[in-house]
Amino acid sequence: MSDVIQLLPDAIANQIAAGEVVQRPASVVKELLENAIDASSDHICVIVKDAGKGLIQVKDNGTGMSETDARMSFARHATSKIRRAEDIYAIHTLGFRGEALASIAAVAQVEMVTRTHNQEFGTCLSIEGSSFKDSEPVAAEIGTSISVKNLFFNVPARRTFLKSNAVEMRHIMDEFFRVALARPDISFEFYQNDTLTYNLAKGKLSRRIAELLGDSYRKQILSCQEETPSLKIYGYIGMPEHAKRTRGEQFFFINSRFIKNSYLNHAVMSAYEAMLPEDSFPFYALFIEIDPAEIDVNVHPTKTEIKLADERTVYAIIRAAVKRALGTNLVTPSLDEQRNEENHFSVLSRVSRGGSHTYQDDNDNSQKAFKQHLALKKADTSQWESMYHQPQDSSYFNFDHGTEEKKESENALTFQSAANRMPSGASLFHDPAHGSSEQPFQIHQNYIMIQVKSGMMIIDQQAAHERILYEHYSLALERRTPGHRSGISQQTLFPQTLLLNPSDLVLVQELREEINALGFDFTIFGQNTIVINGVPTDIKGGNEKEIFEGLIEQYKSYQSDLSSNKRESVARSIARRMAVKRGQKLNPAEMSTLIDRLFGCLHSDYAPDGRKTYYILELDQISGFFK
Template sequence: MSNIIKLLPDAVANQIAAGEVIQRPASALKELLENAVDAGATEIDVLIKDAGKTLIQVTDNGCGMSAVDIRMCFERHATSKIQKAEDLFAIHTLGFRGEAMASIAAVAHVEAKSRPHDAELGTCLRIEGSKVISQEPCPCKAGTTIAVKNLFFNVPARRNFLKSDQAETRHIMEEFHRVALIRPDIAFSLTHNNKLIYKLPRSSEKSRIVGIFGKAYDQRLLPVEQKTDLLSIKGFIVKPQFAKRTRGEQYFFVNHRFIKHSYLNHAVTNAFSELLPADTFPSYFIHLEVDPADIDVNIHPTKTEVNFKDARYVYAVLHAAVKKSIGMHNLTPTIDFDMDPEINTALGMPAGEKVTPPSVHYNPDYNPFEQKSSGQPATPHAFKKEHQQWEQIFQPDIPAENPEETQTELPGMAGPQAETFFQVHKKFIVCNVKSGLMLIDQNRAHQRILYEFFLEQLQGQKPASQQQLFPQDFHFSAGDISILKELRTELEQLGFMWESFGTNRIVVKGIPENFDSSKTGETLERIIEDFKKESGKPGRDIHIRMARTMATQLAIRYGTILNNEQMADLFNKLFLCQLPEQAPDGSKTLSIIPMEKLEQFLKG
């Protein structure tokens, strides 16, 4: 029997390793950035072309490498970070496995130039698919420049599985954020297709967050800080009213390493209990410092997962720190007994005015057991007056001379019997129909109306846009700007006219007709968040998603007082819709309580 187990060639082994470590262009950028940080760089420049498929280049002013080191760094399991197994529990650097550079070289054309600060000449090394093409001395700046070209050139199946340029660019932005956020002491720049996206000088932690995500975050951040003998926590949380519908802006760092940890995420989310709107997630930028011996970072090839020696202790301290920050800034909810503001007149009492206690009038001679000659109990005069008013309210409907002129027949039911609608708890609209009582959810009904309107706009109807006398200026992260650019055609169909200025700024010059301009920024943020949430899911029509987002954002809120004319207009427009019975999310917009049910209620 011949032997069937054979040792894999190095080139094949490297490609297999690359499948675990280098999944997309953003994965290669992550490894190059971490190496630049570990090299002690104070300036790091990133150059990207075609979403990283053509070129990923990282230049740093770190310590540089000698001719021997630059050759060794592309060998598997070659590293300067650890010497023995015990060093795995004393890691202070980002990289340590010695797999990343070999994996990159296995699936790309790599050109590396490096020079130590004390050397006159550097070294230029070229590798293609793990094969060394050339190595020679060259003049270059102190530090290291590594260019990764034609990624996955020899693995076409992997290249075909890459997403669109816009999607891959967003992944690149995310990896850039993860490194730049935690190292504000390093200056970063990012250029994509010869256009400068970020130019981040050395700054404070808060300034770095604002520099990446926009000026709006300057007023949204709350500091978090807690220090114990075993753990140090420092960072920022975002005020709950700015919670996102996706988990995008949630950043945990342990010893300057970005991590994903669902258990710690629960600690933060739980601290925000009763403060977050429904279906939203808190945003945070939190850095934890622990003894390297108390964590294990060697559990995943991408190094984004760690194990804590005492995760419960970290959870408790983190939860308390976030709670403390929320409490210090008076964000905890107050007790609310649903007091109607219209009757809470004490809040509007003028200064100096005395409060007059209410007077109680009663008849001292009144005897409820006293019988009149008719044999009936005596009735107070006040009750007689109220009884007369109730009789007036419940007068029976007076039929019209021509009933057909006052009623509109609708499929399956009749229209209101009178031009009167009632609003219940500022949430429901109630009106009479032939079969009983119709109950309409004002928010869901308006969502259905707006959804069909915006869907028509997106599917080719001429857009209606009103020009802004004073254009509005908004700041977004570079990744969010790329989403807006991807959705430009649809946004213009809705009526949003805008131009981009700089790396993360847009100016809105036109908005949809009859649109509240004060909601422009909030609506654009919601569109971006919904796009992130739904991206990658098959069978999701972009027009349907955007129409639903616009309808949800702009529909009449619960608690809005409507007059009879507004309720009648909502009713009429609802039954002009193609599907008046359902909101865009599939929930019911209305319900009819039949007369039989009403009679049962009265019978008990």
């Protein structure tokens, strides 16, 4: 048998490597921004056209490169950061593996113009699909400018799998946002299709947060700082009352590198304990400075996933820092631009005296206190329910969207669509298959029981209501006409202003037709702000912002977890957010209406996510329990 193993040509090897590093245009933006920061720049300009598919250009005023270094930077695994294996565990820069430029050049047409401070002329390199096309001296400013054109021009299959411009632009904005937030000491400009979107001056972290998220954040955030012999934490956290129904404003940076870590996120969320409404997420931008030897950033090519040598200690310190910041600052102004940055972070400076034990003990005590609070909260809930007793003749459902203090009647929704009603005489209570005239009743405010001819039916109230709403809104989306609002909307007496982060705003613009078809009427008003002028007729006034934020958050969850189309995801998202929740009390009229509408659905057996909506205990089964 002849030999079959052979070395791949460099061009193919580079394309394979690019598949890990360059997943989409946003990956290119991230890598080029990190290179510009590593070059000691204090001003960076980003230009994006056609959502990065046509052009991505990043210009900086950093150290620049000689002609030799410029050519070497496009070679695989060529780097100035590592000389020996031990250097991998002492990394203070963002890039170090020498993969970025080689991978980008393998799948795009790249032009680099660079010049150092001691050169009279700069160097211009042109590369296409890993092949050098041209190199010549040019007049240039000190620093480096890299233009990436026609991304994936030589890999058409990869280009086909890119999402719409709105989706790709949202990912680009996410990457830019994280880098700009991580480095307030650098000024940034961001141009989208020749329009200046951001012009960020260098300054304090508090100012950068306000520039990126809006001036209202000046009064919504609290400074947070903790320092121990092993690490330092500083940054800002959001006040509990300003928590949003959507994720996306939670940021961790370790040694100025943005990371994703669900374990550390849990540390922050647990520090808020019972301060947040259900399904609410506070803002935080926390920076951790730690010895590079204590972390491994070489876990994934994108370097957003890291490993910590002692995660439990870091968890405990973060939790203690956030709890102390909340307890210390909630009664005082959070930001004062007239004070210097040192005063912003002078809230606390506790030094651990016993390693991690001090924090671990504090963590354990907090867990006990949290459990006690849950018991008290559960007892208080019954009192709230007795205070807001509903009339027995009501014909609507009540919905709890996470704010238990509101009266249930304020969250009541009525469904007038014929799509969600049973034909006259077709009620479950007169169905010959199950015929019964008995009134339904609840079990633990989670399930509805009703006697039927063949036995006893048990209905999951949340799953059943999700099925009703899903079919109702699916029909509305199916009937929509592109470019026209098809949903029935009721105008709000007082329009609600909602501030979104840049990526969520792009998502809302992408889903505009679908959201309008549901009955929402909104306009873009200023930077990252929308005004809700109308809502679906099913929604009672007062919680428009919560419903809208919940819709966006749920859509993002389904978009990442499920392979469903846009229309299905939108319908499932609004149904999930508006459905009656477990633990919510319903009166007999509401239960009867829910049952009637469930069996008016095309697929009444299952919720949109596949859960069963009801089961029937046959008489024979019930009898068997007693034999």
